[in-house]
Amino acid sequence: MREPVNRTILLLDIERFSRRDDVVQAVLRRTLNTVVDQTLVTAGAEATQQYREDRGDGLIVLLSGDVAKTAVLRALLTVTPELLHDHNRLASGSAQMRLRIVLAAGEVAHDPQAGTTGGLVGHDLNQAFRLLDSDALRDALAARTDSHCVLAVSAPVYEGVVRHGHRGVRPEQFRRTEVKVKDGVLAAWLHGDETSPAPEGAEAGGPRAAAGRERAAAAAPSGHGAQAPPRPGPEPQPQQERPAGAVFHFYGAPVVHGSLVGGDQHGVSGGDVTGDVVLGGSVTKPVPNGRTGDVQTDDGRDGNGQDGNGNGGRP
Numbered sequence: 001m002r003e004p005v006n007r008t009i010l011l012l013d014i015e016r017f018s019r020r021d022d023v024v025q026a027v028l029r030r031t032l033n034t035v036v037d038q039t040l041v042t043a044g045a046e047a048t049q050q051y052r053e054d055r056g057d058g059l060i061v062l063l064s065g066d067v068a069k070t071a072v073l074r075a076l077l078t079v080t081p082e083l084l085h086d087h088n089r090l091a092s093g094s095a096q097m098r099l100r101i102v103l104a105a106g107e108v109a110h111d112p113q114a115g116t117t118g119g120l121v122g123h124d125l126n127q128a129f130r131l132l133d134s135d136a137l138r139d140a141l142a143a144r145t146d147s148h149c150v151l152a153v154s155a156p157v158y159e160g161v162v163r164h165g166h167r168g169v170r171p172e173q174f175r176r177t178e179v180k181v182k183d184g185v186l187a188a189w190l191h192g193d194e195t196s197p198a199p200e201g202a203e204a205g206g207p208r209a210a211a212g213r214e215r216a217a218a219a220a221p222s223g224h225g226a227q228a229p230p231r232p233g234p235e236p237q238p239q240q241e242r243p244a245g246a247v248f249h250f251y252g253a254p255v256v257h258g259s260l261v262g263g264d265q266h267g268v269s270g271g272d273v274t275g276d277v278v279l280g281g282s283v284t285k286p287v288p289n290g291r292t293g294d295v296q297t298d299d300g301r302d303g304n305g306q307d308g309n310g311n312g313g314r315p
Contacts, residue, residue, distance in 0.1 A: 001121065004109035007051075008069055009125055009154075010061040010076075011132045012036065015098040015141060017057035025057075028097050032059060035083045035099075043067065043075040051110075053118055058132075060120065062108060069105065069161045074168040076101060076151055077191065084148035098147070100137050102188075104128035104154035127181070128154060131188050134179040140190055151191040152177075158189045 014028055036059055040050060045067045053060040063072065080101070088096050106124020113119055131137060131152050141150040153162060153174070163171050174189040 001109055001111040004107040004122060006065050006105065007108045008063040008065070008067060008072060009102070009104040009106060009108065009128045010063065010072070011058065011102040011104075011128055012061075013055075013058035013100045013132055015100065020094060024095050027095055029054075029056075031087055031097055032099075035080060035087075036061065038083055039075045039080050040072075042079045043071040045072070053120065062120070069103075069157060070166045070169060073103060073153070073157075073161060076103060077168065081148050088148060098141060099149040100132055100141055101149055101151045102128050102132045102137070102154070103151065103157055104131070105156045105160070106154075124154075124156075127186060130181045130186060131179060134181075134186075134188075136177050136179050136188070136190070144192075147192070152188045153191070155187045155189075162189065 012032065014032060017025060017028065020028065036052075040061070040063075045063055049064040049067050051060075051062040080099075084097060084099065091097070104124060104127070106122060106128075108120055108122035108125050111119045111121050131154065137150060137152050141147070144150060158174065162169055162174055165171050174191050176187065176189050179186040179188055
């Protein structure tokens with residue numbers, strides 16, 4: 001057996017692979033290799049820096065230590081989901097592909113035997129496979145019906161890479177979970193778990209939802225059977241008083257000649273006129289002593305035909 005060396009361990013498994021027919025399985029295996037090829041090219045991994053082993057429904061990829069784990073992690077978070085999306089949007093329902101992915105690190109040895117393929121040996125590799133096959137990872141992918149993959153990282157990868165917040169890697173998007181294995185409990189971190197608790201002090205739903213809850217609480221009854229007080233209606237507006245004296249409403253363009261004497265007049269057009277209205281000419285008004293009123297005409301004479309000196313109509 002060769003000496004173990006430190007490797008970056010990348011494991012991928014296709015969801016519900018065994019339920020597909022042989023033709024679809026062949027298509028999915030080719031698609032998986034294409035996705036892994038483009039992901040590792042983006043991460044800057046050369047073909048000489050990687051070892052691959054076909055597992056039928058998945059792949060084992062070992063990367064040499066000079067391939068940056070941060071670059072691999074960024075590619076898995078961005079490129080891999082986009083490639084899966086491109087495939088699934090064109091594939092039939094039976095050829096849809098979703099992946100469980102584990103990124104780990106540890107010591108791995110290669111112990112090939114004559115007439116066989118494979119031969120990888122290492123405790124860290126075994127633990128990575130236990131993460132890949134765990135119920136926690138399977139349930140996470142099943143719960144995310146709109147996602148194309150789910151990613152878990154091992155404790156060494158989280159402690160050495162994720163928690164430091166390198167470019168393109170956000171620690172707050174990972175949630176710690178515990179996986180029960182044969183020899184105890186194995187810690188792992190799931191990416192993008194929608195059930196992760198909100199940060200302390202944050203309001204669920206954002207500020208708009210919080211404002212809505214405050215309005216609902218203010219409108220809710222304070223006790224059993226209590227009713228919210230009625231809202232005050234608009235204050236009545238004071239009515240404007242009509243000005244005293246005569247009011248005339250003319251329609252059109254009226255022309256008035258002479259003097260005007262009147263009491264109350266309402267609605268000249270189509271209405272009633274009450275009082276004295278003089279529009280040119282003269283008006284005679286009786287008074288109690290038998291004389292006519294002192295209403296003068298346009299030529300200066302009163303209602304009896306006398307001028308201002310008591311004379312008649314002749315000069």
